[in-house]
Amino acid sequence: MWASREFMMCVALALWCLSARKAYSQPNNQVPQVPALFIFGDSLVDNGNNNGILTLARANYMPYGLDFPQGTTGRFTNGRTFVDILAQLLGFPNYIPPFATTRGRALLQGANYASGASGIRGETGNNLGDHISMNQQVDNFARTVQQLRRFFRGDVNALGAYLSKCIFYCGLGSNDYLNNYFMTDYYSTSSQYTPKTYADSLIQDYSRQLTTLYNLGARKVIVTAVGQIGCIPYQLARYNGSGSRCNEDINNAIILFNTGLKQMVDRFNKGQLPGARFVYLDSYFSSQDLVRNARTYGFEVVDKGCCGVGKNNGQITCLPLQTPCDNRQKYIFWDAFHPTENANILLAKKAYSSKSRSFSYPINIQQLAAL
Numbered sequence: 079m080w081a082s083r084e085f086m087m088c089v090a091l092a093l094w095c096l097s098a099r100k101a102y103s104q105p106n107n108q109v110p111q112v113p114a115l116f117i118f119g120d121s122l123v124d125n126g127n128n129n130g131i132l133t134l135a136r137a138n139y140m141p142y143g144l145d146f147p148q149g150t151t152g153r154f155t156n157g158r159t160f161v162d163i164l165a166q167l168l169g170f171p172n173y174i175p176p177f178a179t180t181r182g183r184a185l186l187q188g189a190n191y192a193s194g195a196s197g198i199r200g201e202t203g204n205n206l207g208d209h210i211s212m213n214q215q216v217d218n219f220a221r222t223v224q225q226l227r228r229f230f231r232g233d234v235n236a237l238g239a240y241l242s243k244c245i246f247y248c249g250l251g252s253n254d255y256l257n258n259y260f261m262t263d264y265y266s267t268s269s270q271y272t273p274k275t276y277a278d279s280l281i282q283d284y285s286r287q288l289t290t291l292y293n294l295g296a297r298k299v300i301v302t303a304v305g306q307i308g309c310i311p312y313q314l315a316r317y318n319g320s321g322s323r324c325n326e327d328i329n330n331a332i333i334l335f336n337t338g339l340k341q342m343v344d345r346f347n348k349g350q351l352p353g354a355r356f357v358y359l360d361s362y363f364s365s366q367d368l369v370r371n372a373r374t375y376g377f378e379v380v381d382k383g384c385c386g387v388g389k390n391n392g393q394i395t396c397l398p399l400q401t402p403c404d405n406r407q408k409y410i411f412w413d414a415f416h417p418t419e420n421a422n423i424l425l426a427k428k429a430y431s432s433k434s435r436s437f438s439y440p441i442n443i444q445q446l447a448a449l
Contacts, residue, residue, distance in 0.1 A: 110169040111447040112245050112298070114188035115161070116222075117174060118215045118291075119249035119302075121194030122416060123161045126152030126176040128194045133207035135194035139398040141385055145406075145419055152176070154194060155412045156384070156402070157419030161190065161247055163426035168245070168447060177218055185222055186229060188244065191215040197254040198284050205257055205264045212250050216290050223294050241295030242353070245447060248288065249302035249361075251335055254280055256307060256415075260328055277334040285342055292351045298446050299356045300429075301343060303336040305365040311383045311392030312414040323381070336362055340439065347440070357446050358439045359429050367428075367437075368410055368421060375424055378408040386414050 117123055121135060129138045129152045136152065137143075143150035145157035153159050158166075158173075165174050170187065177189040193210035195203030203209040210218070223237070230237040259267045259276055267276060288299065307313065308329035317325040343358040369380045384403040385396035392414040396402065403409060412418040417425065428437045431444050 108169045108171065110171075110187070111444075112168060112243055113240055114186060114244040115165055115168060115170065115174050115247065116188050116219060116244060116296075117161050117190040117192055117247045118212060118219075119161075119192035119247070120196050120253050121154040121192075122252070123159050123190065123247070123249055124152065124154060124176075124192040124194045125159060125162070125173070125190050127178045127190065127192060127210060128152060130178060131208040131210075133195060133209055135203065135206045135209060137194070141396065141400060141402050144402065154416045155419055155422065156406055158422060160249075160417075160422045160426050160429075161192075163423055164247070164430065164443065167426060167430045167443075177222070181225065183229070185225055189219075189222060191218050192249075195253055195257055196250065197252075197258060198250050198280050198287070199254055199258060199267075201265070202254045202258040205261060212284070212287050216287050216294075219291065220294055238295050242297040244296075244298065245443070246291060246296040246299045247302075248291075248299065249359075250284070251280065251304040251332075251339075252307055255304070255328060255331060255335075256312075259331070273331040274334055277331065277338050280335055281338040281342055284339070288342075288346070289351065292354055297354050298449065299346075299354065300359060300443060300446070301339060301356060302359040303339055303361045303363075304332045305361040306369075307332060309365075309369070309381075310415055311381065311386065311390040311411050312395075313392075314381055315389040315392035315414070332362060336360070343439070355441075355446060355449055357441060357443060360437060360439065361425075363436050364425055364428055368424065372410065376408070376420070377410050378405075379403075380410050382409070383411045383413045384409040384418060385412060390414075 128136050137154040138150055138152040140150055143153055162173050174188045174190050177191045180189050195206040195209040196211050198212050200211045200213055227237055258265045262268050306329055308325035313325045340358050343356045346354055346356045372380045381390055383391035384406040385400055386392055387394035396413040406418055407420050409418050410421045429443055431442055432438055
């Protein structure tokens with residue numbers, strides 16, 4: 079039985095490599111460091127899953143994608159997202175495709191399940207229309223596992239060995255605050271929870287969702303903290319607090335969530351999920367670092383969107399066919415909410431290879447891939 083399982087695993091991996099070479103060209107004969115990358119999240123990493131649903135959280139129009147090789151695809155930035163760059167750093171010859179349009183053998187290199195406006199909680203983002211919540215994204219991955227089984231001819235051990243080598247990226251939580259807790263005219267969560275009990279509730283739900291991914295085969299998992307969203311152009315255009323340009327009520331609430339998320343990673347790594355290795359990306363610190371060291375990184379504008387309407391280009395986000403700023407390489411923010419491609423490049427490179435635990439804890443993504 080052992081020899082049979084090993085044989086089937088080798089056959090399946092060979093088929094995956096063959097399909098990848100046939101469908102895509104690999105520059106410089108680069109081989110991916112892991113078999114597949116599976117992505118869960120919101121608009122920061124959505125690459126087109128929202129294009130076909132009824133929602134205001136869509137970016138399948140110009141000037142979104144202005145600098146992306148394939149043009150407008152549904153990415154909420156001018157070019158590549160964080161996970162697009164991460165996939166390239168991991169050696170993938172192409173971008174990880176959206177689950178909405180991907181089936182069959184293509185799933186062997188991974189899929190992107192992310193959805194703009196989605197969150198950990200199911201109702202998060204309802205104010206913007208339809209979305210694919212984290213619960214639904216996990217369900218979609220379960221369907222993927224069912225599809226992948228046929229490539230391993232039902233050998234669950236071989237499939238498990240394959241999945242254990244893949245990387246799973248999970249980045250959620252921003253909308254649970256922006257499009258839920260702090261949207262008091264639409265949601266009641268702020269009256270039901272204190273910031274601490276809300277953060278605790280989110281961590282409890284997220285822990286359950288990540289444990290489900292673990293039970294489906296995930297072993298190498300990246301989770302991202304929520305960035306300093308009290309300082310994005312959308313908030314700067316609205317908040318009139320004294321003594322600070324940022325909305326520190328939101329930032330302080332985010333810190334509670336991030337603290338709980340890092341503690342959850344420690345619990346998972348210390349044996350709560352045997353055999354798993356979780357990496358925590360401190361997006362709060364890295365977003366602060368971009369602003370504090372903007373000049374060093376080549377940025378000149380840290381508080382305005384390159385494309386948008388009103389104060390800080392943040393009162394209304396980038397409109398269809400709107401003309402964006404000319405020097406978008408100098409902007410940290412593309413629109414009211416999302417980073418530019420240049421910012422994404424820096425953030426992804428720090429997460430991938432930085433030796434500082436301030437960016438990636440307890441190891442970086444390059445080290446995670448090598449495990």
